[in-house]
Amino acid sequence: MLSFLPILLAQATPNLPPKEIIKPQEVRALPGQLDSVLVFNSNSxxxxxxxxxxxxxxxxxxxxxxxxxxxxxxxxxxxxxxxxxxxxxxxxxxxxxxxxxxxxxxxxxxxxxxxxxxxxxxxxxxxxxxxxxxxxxxxxxxxxxxxxxxxxxxxxxxxxxxxxxxxxxxxxxxxxxxxxxxxxxxxxxxxxxxxxxxxxxxxxxxxxxxxxxxxxxxxxxxxxxxxxxxxxxxxxxxGDLVTPRDQPPTPLSATQNAFAYGRVAGVAVGSQWLSQVVDRGSDRLNIPNPGQAFSYGLSLLYRGTMGTGQNQNAKVIKRYPDTAYEAHGNYGIEYNLAMPLYNPTSQDRAVTLAVENPLKREDTQQGLRFFEPPARSVFFRGTVRVRYKDDAGLPQTRSVHLVLRRGQQGDPLVTLNLKPGERRLVEFDFIYPPDATPPQVLTVRTLD
Structure with a gap:
């Protein structure tokens, strides 16, 4: 009888919905901007x-x-x-x-x-x-x-x-x-x-x-x-435009809750987002306090700014009337972020960097919301890259393929041990992949 107990319990336990949890971490707008390179964007x-x-x-x-x-x-x-x-x-x-x-x-x-x-x-x-x-x-x-x-x-x-x-x-x-x-x-x-x-x-x-x-x-x-x-x-x-057409977008001025972004067919402006991720008025990025974290939005979009008010979408300057107003998702756009991490304290600090897929919410004052366990639906499939000097001072490049589900917290891409007063540059880059659903965040966390 005892050998069958796990099976009986599994059959009796219903599939419970994932539990929503809040992680208290600040969400910041991403410094920098898209360049002015034109993109021929054919997706509709x-x-x-x-x-x-x-x-x-x-x-x-x-x-x-x-x-x-x-x-x-x-x-x-x-x-x-x-x-x-x-x-x-x-x-x-x-x-x-x-x-x-x-x-x-x-x-x-x-x-x-x-x-x-x-x-x-x-x-x-x-x-x-x-x-x-x-x-x-x-x-x-x-x-x-x-x-x-x-x-x-x-x-x-x-x-x-x-x-x-x-x-x-x-x-x-x-x-x-x-x-x-x-x-x-x-x-x-x-x-x-x-x-x-x-x-x-x-x-x-x-x-x-x-x-x-x-x-x-x-x-x-x-x-x-x-x-x-x-x-x-x-x-x-x-010839004429291919039919049937995709669902047309909701005008950006619309106020109703239901909103359709539409698919892109047009000329967008911006191929790369280049950024020095530093504190305002500074040339470095102070790490969080022990046990705390902050996050920067990646591919933030209209009605998906994660409380920052920032829209990173490439603007579409030529489009068909039934296609998207902006290149939401920034498919094919490279993010290249330089983060000069700095430990302002008098003690050694361990710092991690991770890509995460929180729930798309604007009310982030208390923090980011995740599911435990994550939902089944995949929101991101793609490779990200980090370049840095390790704790021995040797240059390292790490490429990691991520599959992030809705509401999924991220595993550390790198863990750095910063000495008091130490500044260390970390470069993070990736190209936003098709078949992904924005936004995601890049989280810097200082361990306890």
Whole structure:
């Protein structure tokens, strides 16, 4: 009888909802700001089920549907971010969807586009959403959960996937494909697949960009093939925006409780958030008192400022009327934070740094709210990096892949033992991954 007691107790105990707990820690606005680099941000509609235009910054002149073109040139440094899903319309329709990104040179001299870093991955088979532990060291980038997690991690490491040419030369008045890749659904069950792409680029002149979706063409033998440049160009000139559309956003001026952010399809401003995280009027960051902590918001957004009043969203300067007003979530944006930690006391202090996923609340005066245990839903999948000198004075770099669930407290990324009066620089950086839900926080804690 006794050997069955644990099983009987488990069967008799209902699944209780997680308990909400409050951790008394100050939440601070993050110093710094986004840079002014333009980002081509293609994420609406997320699910693509017909041929058409996803996002076009071409001039509307000469196009069959002028309203599908936003008329915004790119020059110098800019980014391209694209995140889309293919889903079969019927169980029998298993055609491969292609994602094409076309770049046009409107000038009278050749334009060179350099690919600085770039990565593009499918959910299946490249980067499935694996159920992996919440905290895994990731020194060489081999740990990922989802295509967004994998793509942004490689760009953070300064890599350029071999499928991308290091340089693209576009003759005057001509266009070239910078991306022409499949999102297959066969033989997946269910027939559903996604692709995440991030590119950091630099051009020597003005270019226009468009992302488009098109089902594979067939050759004379009935085999699928990728669309040609001419076929993409025809779709750009004569096509309309892909339907069905995503849910439109709630106007930012709305006062009702229900709020829809919408998905992004437009040109946003800001590729990196650079910050010296210091106390006001100082060149250093005093650590908390023993047993206390403070947190800085990461990817704070409208109606999600965690009580700071700070909105870190990249502003969208060109958009379609039914797409997001801001690049909420800051997908593909790098956070690069320098934290000169300082121990102002006369005793040794142990200090930790952690990324956490508190509940999205504005009433943070008493502290941050967490669930114990955390909820099932995953709110963050991605790699973060810390660089510092250890207690022996040796430089260290640690990359950790995190899977944070709603209401989950964070494990320490690093623990530093600071001597009295010691100042030590810690650099924290990551690229906010697609398939994540903002906001998160970066917590500095001094142990008892």
């Amino acid at each position: 509609p997320e699910v693509v089920q017909q041929d058409g235009i996803l996002l076009s910054t071409f001039p509307p002149i000469g196009k069959r549907v002028p309203t599908a073109h936003l008329d915004q040139a790119f020059e110098g440094r800019f980014d391209i971010f694209a995140h889309h899903i293919a889903k079969a319309l019927t169980p029998e329709d298993l055609r491969t969807l292609y994602l094409g990104i076309i770049v046009h040179n409107p000038g009278q001299v050749p334009v060179t586009v350099d690919t600085l870093q770039a990565a593009s991955y499918l959910s299946q088979p490249d980067a499935p959403f694996l159920d992996i532990p919440s905290f895994v060291d990731n020194p060489i980038g081999s740990v990922f959960a989802g295509p967004g997690s994998r793509a942004v991690n490689e760009v953070l490491r300064g890599q350029r996937q071999e499928e991308f040419s290091p340089q693209l030369v576009i003759p005057p008045g001509e266009s070239r494909m910078i991306l022409n890749v499949p999102i297959p659904v066969k033989p997946l069950t269910p027939p559903l697949n996604g692709r995440s792409t991030l590119m950091r680029l630099r051009s020597t002149g003005k270019v226009y960009i468009a992302s488009l979706g098109m089902f594979a063409k067939t050759d004379d033998n009935g085999n699928e093939r990728a669309p040609t440049l001419e076929e993409w160009q025809t779709l750009l000139d004569t």
